[in-house]
Amino acid sequence: MKKTMLSAAAVAVALATAVPAQAxxxxxxxxxxxxWFSSAEINDAVDGGDNTVPSFYASFEHFVPLIPNARIAYANIEADAVAFKQTDLTAYYEILDNDLVSVDVGVSLIKFADGEYNAQGHVQTFNDEWQPAIYGNVEIGFPMTPLTAFAEGNMGEFDGTSTLDAKAGLKFTIPLVAADxxxxxxxxxxxxxxxxxNNPLGGKVKxxxxxxxxxxxF
Structure with missing residues (x-):
């Protein structure tokens, strides 16, 4: 009986230590x-002004098969000639994930809200414009260093509107106790x-x- 109790206790301790790591x-x-220190351009010709754009994002990944991971991103654009709020809702899958290469692919719904467009005095507002897009994210780590190169973006075309939102760069990782x-x-x-x-000069924004x-x- 004592041996059985000791064995059960040992198994319980092993499970207790293993479950948090597995989780x-x-x-x-x-x-x-x-x-984002951005410069705006309207219709490939008009200077839209410079502005520092704040953007925020969060993602959640899990182990459940077939159910995609989730990501949300937000940016508030306020330049001289154009302003809008952009929210990205993304569902994606991890195609590859190891210490050197990570690849995510998915789809996004992009919401444009509180939009104002001013092209040489022609002012127009637009609200609650939704656009679908393809999402992708690639990360490549440099062996034996804390550096990683990344490229991420959404690209789509639907109902006469085309969208491209892409970023590329480097990240430097500092390991912490429970996260990086x-x-x-x-x-x-x-x-x-x-x-x-519906502007006579067009609706291009860069x-x-x-x-x-x-x-x-984490």
Whole structure:
């Protein structure tokens, strides 16, 4: 009986120590924020002004087969000639995930809200414009270093509107006790042609510039 009780206790201790580690492997996610130093251009010709754009994102990953992981991102664009709020809702799968290469693919629904467009005095507002897009994210680690190169973006075309929102750069990882702290920097481009903007000069919007941010990976 004593041997049986000791064996049961040993199994319980082993399970208690193993479950948190396993749960950490099976569940995870990221939370991050960027400052984007962007320049806007309207219809390939008009200077739309410069602005520092705040953007935020979070993702959640799990172990359940067939059910996609989830990601949400938000950016508030406020340049001289164009302004809108953008929210990305993304469902994606991890196609590859190891110490050197990580690949995610999925689909996004992008919401544009509180939009205002000013092309040489022609002002128009637009609200609650939804657009579908293909999502992709690739990360490549540099062996024996804390550096990782990444490229991420959404691209789509639907109902006369085309969208491209892409970023690429490097991140520097600082290991913490229960998570990793990533310092990120790179270049971001938004290149949109809005069909909802019935402007005689067109509805093209381009923003690009460098960004810097911080991310917690748990």
């Amino acid at each position: 950490d492997m099976l569940l995870g996610g990221t939370v991050g924020a960027d400052a 702290l990533n310092l990120r920097g790179g270049y971001r481009v938004m290149d949109y042609d809005f069909d909802a903007i 923003l690009d510039g460098f960004f810097a941010g911080v991310e917690v990976d």
